[in-house]
Amino acid sequence: VVCAEPEVDNAELVSGSHPSYKPQAKVTFRCIAGYRMEGEPTLECDINGQWTPEIPKCTEVVCAEPKVDNAELVSGSHPSYKPQAKVTFRCNAGYRMEGEPTLECDINGQWTPEIPKCSGK
Structure with missing residues (x-):
């Protein structure tokens, strides 16, 4: 049992690159500049060949529209x-x-x- 290569758009792999990911293998991601991570950066391959917790997302950082009364x-x-x-x-x-x-x-x-x-x- 192995886990598939985890892919996170707009992120880079910080640690854990392997030719194959066996159970207990860990990987850590970091979002590129201008993006914020939603979820956990470190994942572990479980005995069923799934990454846990679920693979994070990197979403673009934006500011809310500023509002000033008057x-x-x-x-x-x-x-x-x-x-x-x-x-x-x-x-x-x-x-x-x-x-x-x-x-x-x-x-x-x-x-x-x-x-x-x-x-x-």
């Missing part, structure tokens, strides 16, 4: 926001910005610095 987006509109994407906001008339107007999507899918607020005078 403001308009003045630059950086995209269908999806990947790391290094930048957006700039401007508060509507009569509102004052608390925080930085320009944000950048980081490699973890978070906006930095923190999303600003526009508050009334």
Whole structure:
């Protein structure tokens, strides 16, 4: 009994390359830059020829669309926001910005610095 070669799109094998994978063989994957792992990075071949836990997925890192009440987006509109994407906001008339107007999507899918607020005078 052997396990088939495990394949994880957008990942690289960190350890465990073998010509054949017998029970108790282990492999560890790491997602390439710009991707985040969903699942466990280390797998083990079980006695039934299956990898456990299930083979992970590497999904593209994106930031959620930033929303600022009482403001308009003045630059950086995209269908999806990947790391290094930048957006700039401007508060509507009569509102004052608390925080930085320009944000950048980081490699973890978070906006930095923190999303600003526009508050009334």
